[in-house]
Amino acid sequence: xxxxxxxxxxxxxxxxxxxxxxxxxxxxxxxxxxxxxxxxxxxxxxxxxxxxxxxxxxxxxxxxxxxxxxxxxxxxxxxxxxxxxxxxxxxxxxxxxxxxxxxxxxxxxxxxxxxxxxxxxxxxxxxxxxxxxxxxxxxxxxxxxxxxxxxxxxxxxxxxxxxxxxxxxxxxxxxxxxxxxxxxxxxxxx
Amino acid sequence: xxxxxxxxxxxxxxxxxxxxxxxxxxxxxxxxxxxxxxxxxxxxxxxxxxxxxxxxxxxxxxxxxxxxxxxxxxxxxxxxxxxxxxxxxxxxxxxxxxxxxxxxxxxxxxxxxxxxxxxxxxxxxxxxxxxxxxxxxxxxxxxxxxxxxxxxxxxxxxxxxxxxxxxxxxxxxxxxxxxxxxxxxxxxxxxxxxxxxxxxxxxxxxxxxxxxxxxxxxxxxxxxxxxxxxxxxxxxxxxxxxxxxxxxxxxxxxxxxxxxxxxxxxxxxxxxxxxxxxxxxxxxxxxxxxxxxxxxxxxxxxxxxxxxxxxxxxxxxxxxxxxxxxxxxxxxxxxxxxxxxxxxxxxxxxxxxxxxxxxxxxxxxxxxxxxxx
Numbered sequence: 001x002x003x004x005x006x007x008x009x010x011x012x013x014x015x016x017x018x019x020x021x022x023x024x025x026x027x028x029x030x031x032x033x034x035x036x037x038x039x040x041x042x043x044x045x046x047x048x049x050x051x052x053x054x055x056x057x058x059x060x061x062x063x064x065x066x067x068x069x070x071x072x073x074x075x076x077x078x079x080x081x082x083x084x085x086x087x088x089x090x091x092x093x094x095x096x097x098x099x100x101x102x103x104x105x106x107x108x109x110x111x112x113x114x115x116x117x118x119x120x121x122x123x124x125x126x127x128x129x130x131x132x133x134x135x136x137x138x139x140x141x142x143x144x145x146x147x148x149x150x151x152x153x154x155x156x157x158x159x160x161x162x163x164x165x166x167x168x169x170x171x172x173x174x175x176x177x178x179x180x181x182x183x184x185x186x187x188x189x190x
Numbered sequence: 191x192x193x194x195x196x197x198x199x200x201x202x203x204x205x206x207x208x209x210x211x212x213x214x215x216x217x218x219x220x221x222x223x224x225x226x227x228x229x230x231x232x233x234x235x236x237x238x239x240x241x242x243x244x245x246x247x248x249x250x251x252x253x254x255x256x257x258x259x260x261x262x263x264x265x266x267x268x269x270x271x272x273x274x275x276x277x278x279x280x281x282x283x284x285x286x287x288x289x290x291x292x293x294x295x296x297x298x299x300x301x302x303x304x305x306x307x308x309x310x311x312x313x314x315x316x317x318x319x320x321x322x323x324x325x326x327x328x329x330x331x332x333x334x335x336x337x338x339x340x341x342x343x344x345x346x347x348x349x350x351x352x353x354x355x356x357x358x359x360x361x362x363x364x365x366x367x368x369x370x371x372x373x374x375x376x377x378x379x380x381x382x383x384x385x386x387x388x389x390x391x392x393x394x395x396x397x398x399x400x401x402x403x404x405x406x407x408x409x410x411x412x413x414x415x416x417x418x419x420x421x422x423x424x425x426x427x428x429x430x431x432x433x434x435x436x437x438x439x440x441x442x443x444x445x446x447x448x449x450x451x452x453x454x455x456x457x458x459x460x461x462x463x464x465x466x467x468x469x470x471x472x473x474x475x476x477x478x479x480x481x482x483x484x485x486x487x488x489x490x491x492x493x494x495x496x497x498x499x500x501x502x503x504x505x506x507x508x509x510x511x512x513x514x515x516x517x518x519x520x521x522x523x524x525x526x527x528x529x530x531x532x533x534x535x536x537x538x539x540x541x542x543x544x545x546x547x548x549x550x551x552x553x554x555x556x557x558x559x560x561x562x563x
Binding site: 022038042059068085088132147153171172176 | 201202205206207232233235236237238239240241242243244245249250253254256257258260261262264520521522523524526529530533534537543546547548549550553
């Protein structure tokens with residue numbers, strides 16, 4: 001069953017799910033959950049809210065499937081919902097403001113490596129996550145979509161609802177701020 | 191190509207967005223320029239730092255089950271049809287009661303203590319005003335801070351449901367009914383539009399019934415009230431009715447405009463022309479229809495409103511309102527499109543930010559609407 005779905009395109013799975021096929025919907029969730037979580041994290045800047053938003057995203061996707069047009073690509077539609085959920089889910093009403101002080105985000109990092117490596121690795125990750133969480137949400141979003149998801153400027157522009165030129169300028173600002181946070185020389189570009 | 195031009199193109203080069211010809215030129219320059227090469231390495235380093243902490247396999251193991259559990263509860267739960275009416279009566283009541291109570295309080299204080307007794311210190315809010323305001327903190331707590339878990343939120347909304355209608359709403363409503371009985375001449379049959387409106391309400395979701403129980407009696411219209419002999423400064427109730435924001439106000443608006451001055455498009459064929467459609471501009475009508483939980487028609491009216499000439503701030507808010515109307519019809523994808531348009535046309539829109547904060551609660555009606563018994 002699951003193997004059948006692996007071959008299917010997103011749009012086909014969405015159409016099946018809209019007809020009530022829970023297996024197809026489960027396959028869609030499995031396929032996209034990590035990307036959705038990362039986008040939600042970029043909107044919220046912390047793991048707890050990212051989890052809420054990611055769950056909410058898929059529930060909302062399920063509800064909205066009847067209105068989804070399979071002729072249109074599924075990815076941008078999903079990303080738009082995920083981003084909106086991420087912005088909406090901030091319980092304290094301060095979407096875009098990083099909330100890293102409690103150190104909640106990196107604590108959940110996969111603890112698989114050995115003792116000392118894990119400690120060093122977690123420290124590194126905590127540091128990196130702190131640098132990312134310190135960015136405004138709209139900068140985090142373009143960074144995650146570009147550097148983690150590998151989307152093109154056009155795809156990011158579509159997801160964020162902004163012009164491609166704005167994507168470039170936000171990327172440039174995000175990179176500069178990350179580099180400053182990482183203590184290296186300022187990034188190139190305009 | 192010099193360093194300056196190369197550094198301008200470097201991000202696009204790094205992201206693979208550069209046309210082939212420029213790409214070759216940048217590569218040529220990089221071969222002989224360690225300075226620009228270091229900047230390229232910095233871009234790579236920044237991207238390395240862009241990682242998102244992964245919650246780990248245990249989290250992902252449970253992720254699908256949690257989603258499917260929520261989806262299953264929505265799709266299969268026996269109470270779902272009751273729990274997912276459009277609009278959610280309770281939320282609607284509290285949503286409109288809060289500003290109405292605030293307006294009422296202001297009017298009473300101004301009328302009673304403002305112009306008439308200059309110099310007399312205001313002795314606090316009269317009980318008649320403070321009572322309607324009582325539910326305010328409950329709603330605010332739910333919409334603003336939200337530090338509670340979802341389960342707690344659900345319990346809280348159920349608790350709110352048990353407590354309402356608040357005394358003021360009940361009073362307003364019973365006064366409205368009484369007024370209707372009083373004003374209706376004996377044996378007067380309902381106008382066609384009101385029959386339609388009643389029929390409309392009869393098919394409304396179960397939980398909206400308390401708000402829209404048809405008494406079949408049109409109270410005096412807004413204009414009639416305004417022109418009635420002996421009319422003086424508006425009472426709190428009249429104010430609320432005029433704004434169409436309280437339960438009573440919505441009822442009054444619902445029965446207004448029997449003379450056919452309403453916007454013709456708002457009825458969408460459901461109501462007889464000009465009968466159950468309130469008077470006013472499409473923009474006003476959209477609000478009134480929304481208050482009546484007729485979101486489909488409110489959407490039409492709002493679209494007509496937006497088709498007109500509006501100042502940009504009004505357009506921004508109007509689009510956000512349209513998105514809400516779509517969300518309330520569970521047309522989330524359409525609402526997303528409108529929100530994207532607001533994003534595009536009004537970057538940093540405060541109205542949209544506020545709506546985004548409320549949006550999950552508007553969309554998540556099942557957890558907020560009480561089961562009616």
